[in-house]
Amino acid sequence: MGRDIKKYHLSYIVCWSLLLWLFILAGGLSPASSWALSSQDAYVRAKRDYTDFKSSPHTKYRQFWLEHIDKFKKIYSDEPDGPVAPECLYMMASIYRELYRYSGRPGDLSASIDMYERLCKRFPKSPWAKEAKALLAKIGRPEDNAPAGEAAAGAKAEERPKLERTPVIKGLHEVKDIRSWSTSDYTRVVIDAEDQVPFKEHLLKKDPDIKKPKRLYIDIFRSCLGPNLRDPIPIMDGLLRYVRAGQYKKDTVRVVLDIESLKKYKVFYLLNPFRIVIDVIGERAEKGKEKDSGQLTLTQQLGLGVRRIVLDPGHGGKDCGAIGVNGLKEKDIVLKVTKKVKQKIEERLRCSVILTRDKDAFLSLEERTAIANTKKGDLFVSIHANSAPNPEARGIETYFLNLASDEDAMRVAARENATSTKNISDLQKILNDLMLNCKINESCRLAEYVQDCLVGGLTKRYEQVNNLGVKQAPFFVLIGAQMPSVLVEISFLSHPLEADRLKDEGYLNDIAEHLADGIQKYVRDTELAYLPVQGRTQTGLRPEHPSAKRH
Template identity: 35%
Template sequence: MTVGLRRIRWCFAILWVTGYALPGDPAWEIVGPVSLLGKPRSGVDAVALYRSVQARYRAMQAWPERYDRRHWERLAAQFRTVYYRYPTHAVADDAVYMEAEVYARLFRTGARDEDWQQAVDRYKFLITEYPHSPWGPTALLRVADLYRAKALPEWASYVTECARLFSEARCQKVPDYKSLLAQVRSARSEAPARPENVRARGLSVLQGIRYWTSPQYTRIVLDLSDAVSYRTGVLRDPDRLYIDLDQTVLSRQIRGQGWELPTHAHLRQVRVGQYLPDTARVVLDFDRIKQHRIFILESPYRIVIDIFQRPWESAGQAQSRAEAATRPTETPAPSAPADRTEDAAAREIPVPEANRSGTYSIARQLGMKVARIMLDPGHGGHDPGAIGVGGLREKDVTLAIARRLREAILRRWNVEVLMTRDDDRFVPLEERTAMANSQGVDLFISIHANASRDGRLHGVETYYLHWARDPHAMEVAARENAVSTAKLHELRKFVHLILQNTKVEESRDLAEYLQKHLIGSVRSRYPTRDLGVKSAPFYVLMGAQMPAVLVETAFLTHDREGRLLADPAFQDRVVQGLLEGLAAYLEAQGSLANLTRPSDT
């Protein structure tokens, strides 16, 4: 008897797990069968999983009065489970389509905006991710129906675009296609011609594409009129990275345009197209995709794509590697006697100091060369930066200090010094970092003058890229980025993504040395406050592959410091402090011996 009961229980368990439990069964309502299946093991599991969820869908359609919204949402999640687990299986596109159908049904019965959006998103996902799916034309026309239900004019474009995206023959197989096409033609013949009003339709405009490239690094910037959601994907044979911009149309200036990159670039060209009536697609054609990252910047809204063909290498690292490869193998010299002379000791290679965390970076361990430094005078052109005492403009102060610092570095060390600008011109923040990355600089120093609504605030502070730990740092970053603090908070996830490949420890060390010596130099003649080393999400530091810092030299809005910033003598103290801080950092890195000019030895 016990064995018989056990067999009966096993039979019911199998029916329940495989999806054949009776509709309305309380146990099914508590826990969906899919959650008990675990991770499927083969294509057979994918088919069984899809069929079980599909059977449940048919049962719920047969007895809709037994099920509420919670059951339909769970059903949509179970269809989603199928293509999440098996994205390349033959049933994946079927599962995507069925999930969209569930949300479309919820919208028809409840008229909720979130259901409408979910249905549209799932149908579009099917069209873009599974372009060869037999469901493609049907999904496109379902989107047209949903747009028409909200009286959105794009519905007609979705109907007329069917033949272009798929083929006339495939579209003809959809039962509603001919009637929808006739309705579109009738509506267009009756409606008076009106100029296109993109903003009234709630669409963003892809206004332009900019890029900077080198053999190892490329940065692409997409300039948009408004914030958008986007999807990305990688296609193979040949390698392509695409970015689909939702609710976006192309500007007239870039329609049909392509960008062919220099022959040294691993990225061959950039193409754009209106993939769907309200979805623009940007395609990056590669020789081979290695590594990329994407983040956004606000005010104006732009999407930044950084592409690395190989591990990034600075000019100093490249020189060190080249010299190591060509250096002949030497026979080890006999050990020096215990009573070495001072001259012999002076010729020893300096031992690098440990960083703040008590460890040694690769650069410190190897005593890497510093061959190229980039100075970044903040603001410029139509962007004056902060306006201080007597109308003094930040852009003029930063350029003057950067020029003086460049000359001081060149007099002292055998190193190349680059400037993001050497005159009164506007350089976008994302371009400054791209210049540093593409030219392989070893250090990046952005020079600024501070400002505050509180005219009593004064002093010196230095920043490195990380999330802000105090409100003042957030305000400074918002001002330099020309955005609100609320917008900065939205960037948290992108900052953490970027920090995974950023030299945070080295940047903080560089900031510490610069701050310490800058304060010492200024205080030797002028009273000032040490506001310390801080972190904040500065756009100009985002994506920098080398140690990068931003120095706020003094406050333009403070009565005394505002006047001092225009004084060449004060600027010289700032330059001297930055120079000594740079020397201390290089000595700690074990790099100073590599920079000494021949005339100084």
């Protein structure tokens, strides 16, 4: 036993001596210096390549600029504290700044500034940081001062060399446009693509080094960047700082959203034409609510008060909607009705009413929801007239967003979405994801009030008012709405009698009257449910000084 212990001790000592020798040996080789050599080599090579590139015709193509930035980025990421790390950051910043001269995109200048800032922060004593500081003092943020930024970058707009479109590779689809709507707590970005292509979203973590918030980017595969996206994408005064789009790889377009703060987001696609929709909710919304709560009634604090109603007359412009048997166009009828509803609500309720359109103009479905969200609507009502292949079909129905309740609902959604029923069933597969956090119960309640008042009210004056009830279907226009939202089909343009009625100003007036009744009833009951008993008034509206009457 004693010998065993000795043996054990001996092998233990031998083992540790070996490790010690290995350690000394390794120290003698100095891994730091051997790595330094290779990263320095790589840096020298990357710099030489970049110098060659700058005198080549390739400078006309954005993707080559990004490839050179990537080379320095890789050297830096491999050894972020290595001897050439400051130079790499400096080079990345400089290439972005140079690229900005060509592209004119604020995003490129911002990226350059971010790199210079990171360099100053991480390596304050480096001579490169000194250089960067001097440059930063001259360059303004593009959002602060775009012309100054351009001047600092050494080129006036008219002198700016032009970037050309990346040569199109066969089989790639063009990413044609990027549209955005933004407030301080909500942003919707829509990417228009030529055809349906696969895409994937990624979330970049916070980068405390440069105080960067989370960033979201979307890689769109089998795609190339369209010529429209060469121009700078306007920076909105809101949650979204800027959107950058670039040919990330030969067949991949990357769209990066730089967002002030990000609480949650949803990415989904719509069809006919294919577009990717990104909804981002910021953190400010919640903070803002807390801060203001002192001046709000209890109802408002709970987020239940209705102060702003967004009404959406369907279709418009090139999109006529359904055409009646008598030639009436849905877009005209619903605009008339919506204007009447607005007037009635404003007379009866202390709410402001916003219309998504007040003239015969085209508006995409995703823009309508974006308007409702950016205008901070408390309710969203989309107004339509129905049509069906069966000429006998008639009546009134009100929808809220959910999986289609039946075949007819599916057909109505397909028509209103201007897409096929097959696409609707594809959409249903992703809808569960989109339904999270949507105000489904409140939307259902609003739909019931609207439907009941419309049918009940019209029945008193008209015969054969068919109650088709409250239904569910995946309407594009309701997806992503942050507030209770419904879509009303006021009558059938394909039914001879109803089409005839829709021609009559009196009938439209009655529809508006009862639609407003439904909205008013919803508003009244919502507020009643949460107002203190003594604060209730006969009309159910807020008393003059709700806080004074609270007990």
